[in-house]
């Protein structure tokens with residue numbers, strides 16, 4: 001194993017026609033993948049993909065917009081807790097949801113997921129689109145442990161403080177190559193809390209093209225260059241960070 005794509009969505013329809021090749025291309029580069037289902041309808045498919053591939057691990061979560069599924073999601077996560085490496089993604093989405101009452105319902109579901117993460121001793125992958133500060137507050141209030149903020153779009157200062165003082169991890173997506181905000185994020189996050197992700201099929205280095213886990217080294221090279229570090233040294237640091245958080249990787 002040389003890399004871990006800590007967050008993507010292999011179960012999605014975009015990979016229906018060539019999923020096997022996509023996973024093989026990642027395996028050829030010794031990339032381990034964490035694939036995250038965000039709707040209960042996709043839980044079984046996501047678990048099956050992980051079962052069938054040695055380099056793929058599954059996470060089960062809940063898109064904040066699907067908060068009405070929270071009981072079903074909690075049940076599914078409980079039922080499959082021994083087969084998953086994380087809970088998520090889940091969290092808050094203030095970009096797609098403007099209504100205050102609905103946002104509160106997202107928060108209630110999020111709190112339930114944080115509770116599950118603590119109960120089961122699994123890391124939580126957090127979605128916080130246009131809700132970075134709010135999501136960090138909910139996590140802190142609920143004493144969340146093993147926190148992985150994915151594609152964080154909040155203020156760099158918040159990432160700096162929560163990575164340094166609370167030990168939260170932040171994954172840098174492949175879109176860092178075209179995002180000034182993500183470049184700032186790279187510089188802000190404590191070095192021992194940096195992770196990498198592709199968020200495939202989205203957040204591609206090239207906006208026009210579907211993303212896939214084999215693009216992960218593009219993010220690594222970019223992060224190394226932003227921090228002025230050697231690529232191989234950076235790879236080792238990030239892999240060590242990843243295995244510290246995702247202790248289930250490598251276990252059989």
Ligand SMILES: [Zn+2]
Nearest residue numbers: 007008089199
């Ligand atoms: Zn995602």
